[in-house]
Amino acid sequence: MPQITEVIGISREIAWLPWAVTYFFLIGLSVGSFLLSLPHYLFGRPGWERAGRLALIGALACGMAAPVALLADLHQPGRFWRFYAHPNLNSWMAWGAFFIPTYLSGLFLYAWSSLRPAIAADAEDRGILAPLYRLFGGRALPWLSRAAATVAIIGACLVLLYTGMEVMVVRARPLWNTPFLPVQFALTAIGGAIGLALLLDRLLGGHEAATEARLNRALAMVLGASMLVGAAWFAIGFFGLEARHAQALASVAQHDSFRITAFEGQAALALAILLALWKPRGSGWLTGLIALHAAWMFRWTVFIGGQSVPKNAPGLYDYHLPLGPSGLLGIAGSMGLLVFLIILLDALMPPARTRAAAPGEALPGRA
Amino acid sequence: MGSGRRSLFAGLAASLSGTAAAAEPPVPSRGIGPRWGMVVDLARCIGCQACTVSCIMENDVPPDSVRTIVNTYEVVKDGVPGMAMLPRLCNHCNEPPCIPVCPVGATFQRDDGIVVVNADVCVGCAYCVQACPYDARFINHETQKADKCTFCAHRVDAGLLPACVESCVGGARIFGDLNDPNSTVRRRLASEESAVLKPELGTEPRVFYLGLDDVLAHKPEGTPTLWRPQHQEGI
Numbered sequence: 001m002p003q004i005t006e007v008i009g010i011s012r013e014i015a016w017l018p019w020a021v022t023y024f025f026l027i028g029l030s031v032g033s034f035l036l037s038l039p040h041y042l043f044g045r046p047g048w049e050r051a052g053r054l055a056l057i058g059a060l061a062c063g064m065a066a067p068v069a070l071l072a073d074l075h076q077p078g079r080f081w082r083f084y085a086h087p088n089l090n091s092w093m094a095w096g097a098f099f100i101p102t103y104l105s106g107l108f109l110y111a112w113s114s115l116r117p118a119i120a121a122d123a124e125d126r127g128i129l130a131p132l133y134r135l136f137g138g139r140a141l142p143w144l145s146r147a148a149a150t151v152a153i154i155g156a157c158l159v160l161l162y163t164g165m166e167v168m169v170v171r172a173r174p175l176w177n178t179p180f181l182p183v184q185f186a187l188t189a190i191g192g193a194i195g196l197a198l199l200l201d202r203l204l205g206g207h208e209a210a211t212e213a214r215l216n217r218a219l220a221m222v223l224g225a226s227m228l229v230g231a232a233w234f235a236i237g238f239f240g241l242e243a244r245h246a247q248a249l250a251s252v253a254q255h256d257s258f259r260i261t262a263f264e265g266q267a268a269l270a271l272a273i274l275l276a277l278w279k280p281r282g283s284g285w286l287t288g289l290i291a292l293h294a295a296w297m298f299r300w301t302v303f304i305g306g307q308s309v310p311k312n313a314p315g316l317y318d319y320h321l322p323l324g325p326s327g328l329l330g331i332a333g334s335m336g337l338l339v340f341l342i343i344l345l346d347a348l349m350p351p352a353r354t355r356a357a358a359p360g361e362a363l364p365g366r367a
Numbered sequence: 368m369g370s371g372r373r374s375l376f377a378g379l380a381a382s383l384s385g386t387a388a389a390a391e392p393p394v395p396s397r398g399i400g401p402r403w404g405m406v407v408d409l410a411r412c413i414g415c416q417a418c419t420v421s422c423i424m425e426n427d428v429p430p431d432s433v434r435t436i437v438n439t440y441e442v443v444k445d446g447v448p449g450m451a452m453l454p455r456l457c458n459h460c461n462e463p464p465c466i467p468v469c470p471v472g473a474t475f476q477r478d479d480g481i482v483v484v485n486a487d488v489c490v491g492c493a494y495c496v497q498a499c500p501y502d503a504r505f506i507n508h509e510t511q512k513a514d515k516c517t518f519c520a521h522r523v524d525a526g527l528l529p530a531c532v533e534s535c536v537g538g539a540r541i542f543g544d545l546n547d548p549n550s551t552v553r554r555r556l557a558s559e560e561s562a563v564l565k566p567e568l569g570t571e572p573r574v575f576y577l578g579l580d581d582v583l584a585h586k587p588e589g590t591p592t593l594w595r596p597q598h599q600e601g602i
Contacts, residue, residue, distance in 0.1 A: 002582050004589030007450075008414070008439035012502050015493035075511035079490040086471040086488055093494050094470035171464065171568060172500035311502045312438075312455065312564075315591030 004314065011317045014307040017326045019073035021299045022334045024163055025192070026066035027100070028185060028295060031156040032193025033058035034107055036218075041114040042149045050211045053352040054200040056111055058193060061341035063104050069334050070100075072325070092166040099162050103155025109148035113141050118350035160186045167302070174247040175306045180233040187226040188295045194219040195291025198284040204346050213280035219291055220276040223269050226294070230266065251309055255316055261301050269294055401544035402480045403518055404459070404573035405532070406552045406561065411539035412452040414439045418531035418540060425519060425530035432505050434516040435531055440587060442580065453583050454540065456531070457482060457503040457516035458564065458572030465495035465504065474513065480545075480573060481520050484513050500565050501572075518542070545573065 033055045039045040040052025071077035083097035120137025123130045164182020171177050198215050201207055236242050237249030252258040272290040275283040308317045321327045419436045428434055435456035442451045459482050466474055466482070473489035476482050484495075489512040496504045496513060507514035519529035523542075527533070532542040543552035552575075555561075561575040562584055576584075 003443040004582060004587045005441040005443075006438070006587070006590065006592040007441055008416075008437065009592045010433060010436055012496075012505060015496040015506050073492070075491045075506075082471045082488060082490050086473075088467070088469055088472040090467040091470040091494065093468065093492060097470065166494075169468070170497050172498055307497075310586070310591075311500055312586055313591060314587055314589045 009313050016303055018331050019069045021303050022069040023066050024299045025296050026062045028189030029192050030059050030062035031159050032190040034156055036193050049352040050208045054197040057345045058196045060345055063107055064341055065338045092162050096162045099158040103159045106148055106152030106155045110152045113144040113148050122350040173306055174251040178245050178248050184229050188298045191222040191291045192295025195288040198288030202285055209281045212284040216276035216280040220273045223273050227269050402546045404545040404552055406541040406555050406575045407454050408539045409578040411537035413537050414452040415536050417534045417536050421530040421534035429509050458501055458574045461571035464498045468494045468498045481518050483517050486512050489513050500568050
């Protein structure tokens with residue numbers, strides 16, 4: 001094997017900035033949170049009231065914050081209209097411009113139609129906002145809730161599909177070019193959403209130990225599935241069962257930074273699973289944070305780490321997180337917006353209640 | 368003298384032993400017009416970067432980016448060291464992976480095969496940057512849009528050669544019409560063994576290399592250079 005030393009070469013800096021990580025993180029959390037809200041709001045499962053409310057707050061807040069990061073990644077947010085004026089339907093990214101509004105429209109309609117009776121019931125306690133609550137509140141509209149939930153479910157699946165496929169189809173980056181990527185994006189998104197609900201259960205008033213335990217059990221299952229998918233990806237690459245996977249593993253396995261990140265990620269997931277199973281009541285703070293951390297780090301490693309692997313040069317490109325809008329400030333700003341939206345929604349949304357307790361409300365699907 | 372110098376470099380290249388898998392000479396397009404392509408005779412490249420600089424000057428490329436560069440490597444084979452030059456640029460592929468991913472159709476291929484970006488439509492999403500396996504694209508920090516080699520389309524349309532070809536000291540870069548059986552590029556490809564970069568990807572590059580070592584036809588693994596210039600964002 002010849003020895004090669006690069007004498008003259010350049011770095012191609014990363015082109016998908018931390019904005020992309022932030023967008024994929026937030027939209028994934030939104031979709032996962034929406035799915036987590038369904039047992040209560042769509043199916044009326046008893047015991048899911050608080051989890052449903054927390055999940056809906058997460059879905060709405062992340063759903064509103066995510067497109068901001070996406071627009072920022074275009075360098076000039078006004079450029080977004082070209083996605084609709086000149087769509088190239090061969091591109092997954094072009095389809096995303098249609099899937100995101102589909103999902104978000106369905107989500108907002110689903111949230112409003114599901115909360116109508118509770119909003120109306122809450123009007124008297126809202127002071128000067130009472131007229132607004134009377135305007136938006138009303139009797140339950142099960143058909144609308146079901147229709148909106150259906151649109152949102154289809155939209156959510158399409159968002160999961162396009163975000164995964166958009167990255168997976170890039171053959172130029174072996175790390176991205178395996179069918180495990182969309183699956184892992186989806187699993188870490190759902191895991192992160194459960195983590196967010198666990199965190200909100202602690203941060204927002206009205207902590208419920210039973211909800212925490214229920215969420216922890218769900219988290220353990222999702223993270224377990226995520227670990228299995230990761231192990232399968234590694235095994236196929238390691239044993240050379242398929243060329244693309246072997247190439248994907250080979251592109252990163254030689255670098256210590258990737259090895260350490262992979263070990264740290266798997267260890268964190270294992271710890272979260274053990275904690276969630278061993279102490280489902282009381283460990284929500286930690287398991288929730290670990291699940292969010294896993295969702296973020298997976299995307300960071302795929303996007304920023306993946307782009308630091310040169311396509312045509314040995315070694316790795318250096319990446320240092322800039323402090324400005326394309327780096328730390330952008331991430332902090334997005335997360336600040338998310339926190340603001342969560343606080344706002346928590347203040348405005350009616351408190352969790354059993355669906356039977358809401359006056360004049362008929363359970364969707366049972367009307 | 369010319370042929371002697373060429374033999375010298377050819378001998379050096381041969382000393383590195385083993386050239387890349389030969390590329391099939393391009394089949395002429397059915398179209399009537401030209402299909403522009405480039406042949407790079409690596410035995411003639413001395414790594415002077417005149418092409419890099421002339422491209423920057425001709426196309427007003429921002430100072431922290433390049434549309435073309437001559438990568439230079441030290442390759443040691445069987446204990447024998449040698450220098451290898453590899454000019455890199457957009458390959459103006461027949462099956463360009465950058466085009467289908469563009470969400471707004473801003474990047475397209477002209478009838479003469481040149482892949483260009485319509486900057487009026489480009490949204491700077493960088494999807495094409497990711498999709499290009501040759502790292503030929505980048506986001507221009509002044510326009511915040513995708514940027515790449517255009518084979519100096521503005522010069523070619525005026526009957527001139529691309530700036531990198533015009534300035535090449537050793538005459539390593541040969542530009543011409545692949546549809547014309549009498550063009551230099553066609554004659555060289557017909558008479559000599561050529562190779563393209565990453566042929567396994569099926570992109571059908573239209574930049575051909577003469578004397579390309581197989582280890583450089585793919586991503587080279589080895590020791591990276593100590594310093595790579597890179598754009599740095601301020602606060």
